Amino acid sequence: xxxxxxxxxxxxxxxxxxxxxxxxxxxxxxxxxxxxxxxxxxxxxxxxxxxxxxxxxxxxxxxxxxxxxxxxxxxxxxxxxxxxxxxxxxxxxxxxxxxxxxxxxxxxxxxxxxxxxxxxxxxxxxxxxxxxxxxxxxxxxxxxxxxxxxxxxxxxxxxxxxxxxxxxxxxxxxxxxxxxxxxxxxxxxxxxxxxxxxxxxxxxxxxxxxxxxxxxxxxx
Amino acid sequence: xxxxxxxxxxxxxxxxxxxxxxxxxxxxxxxxxxxxxxxxxxxxxxxxxxxxxxxxxxxxxxxxxxxxxxxxxxxxxxxxxxxxxxxxxxxxxxxxxxxxxxxxxxxxxxxxxxxxxxxxxxxxxxxxxxxxxxxxxxxxxxxxxxxxxxxxxxxxxxxxxxxxxxxxxxxxxxxxxxxxxxxxxxxxxxxxxxxxxxxxxxxxxxxxxxxxxxxxxxxxxxxxxxxxxxxxxxxxxxxxxxxxxxxxxxxxxxxxxxxxxxxxxxxxxxxxxxxxxxxxxxxxxxxxxxxxxxxxxxxxxxxxxxxxxxxxxxxxxxxxxxxxxxxxxxxxxxxxxxxxxxxxxxxxxxxxxxxxxxxxxxxxxxxxxxxxxxxxxxxxxxxxxxxxxxxxxxxxxxxxxxxxxxxxxxxxxxxxxxxxxxxxxxxxxxxxxxxxxxxxx
Numbered sequence: 167x168x169x170x171x172x173x174x175x176x177x178x179x180x181x182x183x184x185x186x187x188x189x190x191x192x193x194x195x196x197x198x199x200x201x202x203x204x205x206x207x208x209x210x211x212x213x214x215x216x217x218x219x220x221x222x223x224x225x226x227x228x229x230x231x232x233x234x235x236x237x238x239x240x241x242x243x244x245x246x247x248x249x250x251x252x253x254x255x256x257x258x259x260x261x262x263x264x265x266x267x268x269x270x271x272x273x274x275x276x277x278x279x280x281x282x283x284x285x286x287x288x289x290x291x292x293x294x295x296x297x298x299x300x301x302x303x304x305x306x307x308x309x310x311x312x313x314x315x316x317x318x319x320x321x322x323x324x325x326x327x328x329x330x331x332x333x334x335x336x337x338x339x340x341x342x343x344x345x346x347x348x349x350x351x352x353x354x355x356x357x358x359x360x361x362x363x364x365x366x367x368x369x370x371x372x373x374x375x376x377x378x379x380x381x382x383x384x385x386x
Numbered sequence: 387x388x389x390x391x392x393x394x395x396x397x398x399x400x401x402x403x404x405x406x407x408x409x410x411x412x413x414x415x416x417x418x419x420x421x422x423x424x425x426x427x428x429x430x431x432x433x434x435x436x437x438x439x440x441x442x443x444x445x446x447x448x449x450x451x452x453x454x455x456x457x458x459x460x461x462x463x464x465x466x467x468x469x470x471x472x473x474x475x476x477x478x479x480x481x482x483x484x485x486x487x488x489x490x491x492x493x494x495x496x497x498x499x500x501x502x503x504x505x506x507x508x509x510x511x512x513x514x515x516x517x518x519x520x521x522x523x524x525x526x527x528x529x530x531x532x533x534x535x536x537x538x539x540x541x542x543x544x545x546x547x548x549x550x551x552x553x554x555x556x557x558x559x560x561x562x563x564x565x566x567x568x569x570x571x572x573x574x575x576x577x578x579x580x581x582x583x584x585x586x587x588x589x590x591x592x593x594x595x596x597x598x599x600x601x602x603x604x605x606x607x608x609x610x611x612x613x614x615x616x617x618x619x620x621x622x623x624x625x626x627x628x629x630x631x632x633x634x635x636x637x638x639x640x641x642x643x644x645x646x647x648x649x650x651x652x653x654x655x656x657x658x659x660x661x662x663x664x665x666x667x668x669x670x671x672x673x674x675x676x677x678x679x680x681x682x683x684x685x686x687x688x689x690x691x692x693x694x695x696x697x698x699x700x701x702x703x704x705x706x707x708x709x710x711x712x713x714x715x716x717x718x719x720x721x722x723x724x725x726x727x728x729x730x731x732x733x734x735x736x737x738x739x740x741x742x743x744x745x746x747x748x749x750x751x752x753x754x755x756x757x758x759x760x761x762x763x764x765x766x767x768x769x770x771x772x773x774x775x776x777x778x779x780x781x782x783x784x785x786x787x788x789x790x791x792x793x794x795x796x797x798x799x800x801x802x803x804x805x806x807x808x809x810x811x812x813x814x815x816x817x818x819x820x821x822x823x824x825x826x827x
Contacts, residue, residue, distance in 0.1 A: 177626050181633060247618075268621055268628045270632065271633055272632060
């Protein structure tokens, strides 16, 4: 999963980023409205965390602009403004959730996961394909109740594939959702990671999961 | 009904004035009529008494003559029955030397008597009594009196009712004002009393009250905004603090990581405590008149110390700080507060000036006033911002919210003003800002 944090308070932005990174997310940061809007328009995000009082362009305007451009990315507003009017204005500008400072980090995390789940139309917080179970919140992957240890990137790729199960996920798509803006690695890193991932989840099982669609990407 | 209410008082006052007025009119009418009628009777009696021969035969008229002892010498009626009466009248004649008129019943008939004594050589020689019956007159007067009394009593009730209606009418706008005032609470301070447009005291009262509400509403709004601003200022560092701690606690971490988190939390707590101490300073400014620690101190030294701090701060940013301070300027006031105010101003100058530019700090004495000038070549303040710079939590549009709490200038202004000084800011965008503090010695 890849998220964008638009928050001008640098230290708070860093803390949120750290939390997301520990969840295996790829994170981009923006410190004003203009930068935030530029990144949101040019990159593929699974979620945007948006402050309201931002330099240059305020959060509500950023949100409205993104929705005008048909962006479907879930937006969660994270702000110190806590009046009912502010909440109404924020949600009516096209945001999907509204959380006020100071907030509980765990609640924030759960809300983020709920939003991602909803945007992928997953009914259950736990993803499951043929006995392979992935819990995005606790970061645990099991196959037939046996735990499998994955690196954060492997976990992120598997989560993405499982969220799009039955459909082909392209390599570009994987790069866009698993790595942040600063990534300019080799394109075959995806293939390398998928190979190790396959080894870990198929080891000792007859049914091999994750199929390669030649020239396109992967499917589970 | 509340007997202390203005309504009750007006009703009582109004009806008693009317009732007394009517009573006075009616009784004077009666007295006047009474007097005029008797005057007429008396006139006739005098006339008859002068011309007894001519009017001697007027029916029902009584003429009696008494001698010096009160004995009847001549009478037009049978007098046996009236001896007592005549002796009474004779006594009056003895007392009064002139002609006297008196009402006296003779038998059952009320009569008006004229008593005319004749005196010769200071001796009563003869008394003439002439009388007319006045039964009809008395009856008329009595019926006049009872009619008047009757009318008077009939009048009382309508007068009181009228007073109530009248009072109601006067009081009604006041009552409605009271009712409307009752509806206004701190929750709906934007409500106003409707203007009655009556061009009277009620309209004046309404307008005065509305003005009062305006001022109250403004200050309420300011206070509420201030509290919201404080809350907002506190929320971000608390969110950072809380988020950082929660995140660190989410799993076991290395010692260095714990240390880093603790250092981070220290930054936030510093920020929060700085805000709190700023708020305390603001509160001090708000109620300082009585707690001002008024001592003489050397402003030159204080300013010089602060300028040295500015020099060091400037060094980090490669800003040249020029210092031009007159020696031995002494003023009365609170040294720590004044120094706080100057520090805030110097801090701003350094903060908004970019590298390789100049800041000037000068302190001069002009007769009985002291002028402290802090001039920078910083970003400057736009005209629209300049009007608001002294407002609490106001930050210029250019400065975003990264710098300071927005309380520095408000505190500085408050401190200078409580020392009967003044603070002025001139600024040009891109050129820099000049802050002048004027203090009396």
